[in-house]
Amino acid sequence: MKLHHVVKSQQFERKWLEREFFPLTREMEKIANKGGSDILSGKRMITLFYEPSTRTRASFEIAMNLLGGKVVFSTENARQFSSAAKGESLEDTIRILNGYRPDVIVLRYDEEGGAKRATEVSRAPIINAGDGTGQHPTQALLDLYTIQKELGKIAGITIAMVGDLARGRTVRSLSYLLSKFSDVKIYFISPEMAKMKKDIKDYLRRRKVWFKERHDLREIVSKVDVIYQTRTQKERGALSKEREKIKSFCIINRNVLNLMKKGAIIMHPLPHVEEIASEVDLDPRAAYFRQAENGLYTRMALLKIILN
Numbered sequence: 001m002k003l004h005h006v007v008k009s010q011q012f013e014r015k016w017l018e019r020e021f022f023p024l025t026r027e028m029e030k031i032a033n034k035g036g037s038d039i040l041s042g043k044r045m046i047t048l049f050y051e052p053s054t055r056t057r058a059s060f061e062i063a064m065n066l067l068g069g070k071v072v073f074s075t076e077n078a079r080q081f082s083s084a085a086k087g088e089s090l091e092d093t094i095r096i097l098n099g100y101r102p103d104v105i106v107l108r109y110d111e112e113g114g115a116k117r118a119t120e121v122s123r124a125p126i127i128n129a130g131d132g133t134g135q136h137p138t139q140a141l142l143d144l145y146t147i148q149k150e151l152g153k154i155a156g157i158t159i160a161m162v163g164d165l166a167r168g169r170t171v172r173s174l175s176y177l178l179s180k181f182s183d184v185k186i187y188f189i190s191p192e193m194a195k196m197k198k199d200i201k202d203y204l205r206r207r208k209v210w211f212k213e214r215h216d217l218r219e220i221v222s223k224v225d226v227i228y229q230t231r232t233q234k235e236r237g238a239l240s241k242e243r244e245k246i247k248s249f250c251i252i253n254r255n256v257l258n259l260m261k262k263g264a265i266i267m268h269p270l271p272h273v274e275e276i277a278s279e280v281d282l283d284p285r286a287a288y289f290r291q292a293e294n295g296l297y298t299r300m301a302l303l304k305i306i307l308n
């Protein structure tokens with residue numbers, strides 16, 4: 001599979017994930033443990049972020065550095081610290097940056113469709129690092145890799161995606177990717193106002209993926225192999241009373257830990273706030289810090305595939 005722009009999860013094939021991407025990611029972990037390599041020597045990356053980020057921007061920039069490439073320009077709050085503040089369009093910014101000879105542009109945009117728009121004017125590969133409530137495909141890659149690494153399989157698992165599913169982009173991208181594996185069962189757990197959007201549910205129906213919608217995590221937690229918890233996206237507007245419901249029905253605390261299977265794991269794209277009680281962090285089934293670390297290895301692999 002030839003990879004140039006990375007815009008959405010649907011573009012990855014299962015065969016490519018299992019035969020090329022996961023093995024290369026394991027190799028990248030070894031390279032990172034040895035202190036890096038020079039396989040991307042001479043390659044230049046721009047990171048252009050219109051929304052805040054810790055994990056995605058840091059792991060992309062460090063991945064490039066560990067492989068011997070350079071981050072030649074980086075903007076962490078482009079709405080304020082780039083000419084977007086003067087009204088420059090995304091397309092013009094991407095055109096201009098292309099003139100400065102990047103080999104890849106990692107873009108986080110604050111509206112759905114931003115990455116796609118960027119690809120329409122960019123010679124350099126665009127990597128979608130999150131576009132509003134759209135998608136976060138590289139997060140889905142690291143999520144999938146984490147499930148494979150932690151559970152030893154993806155096909156046949158039962159997963160509960162929990163929280164603000166209407167506005168979370170990671171659950172959208174992960175749903176698309178999981179649909180490529182057989183016998184995956186998905187529970188969507190959220191209050192009424194934060195339900196998974198229709199386009200994803202229609203897509204899963206078309207692909208005959210088993211899913212059910214519920215409101216209370218505690219009802220189904222003993223059946224699942226993965227709890228994929230998410231944060232209420234306050235920056236995308238208030239959910240008012242619904243936030244309180246997310247809190248009471250969807251929070252992971254000692255009670256939920258007691259109901260979980262011994263071999264199950266808890267994932268979260270992070271940052272986590274009130275939806276996971278602090279006592280959970282110390283439980284070995286809390287995989288979210290290991291998951292975030294996997295982001296470094298998966299992004300190293302992705303950069304190597306795109307740039308080599």
Ligand code: CP
Nearest residue numbers: 053054055056269270
């Ligand atoms: N998971 C994730 O996208 O985290 P950041 O917003 O910190 O990049």
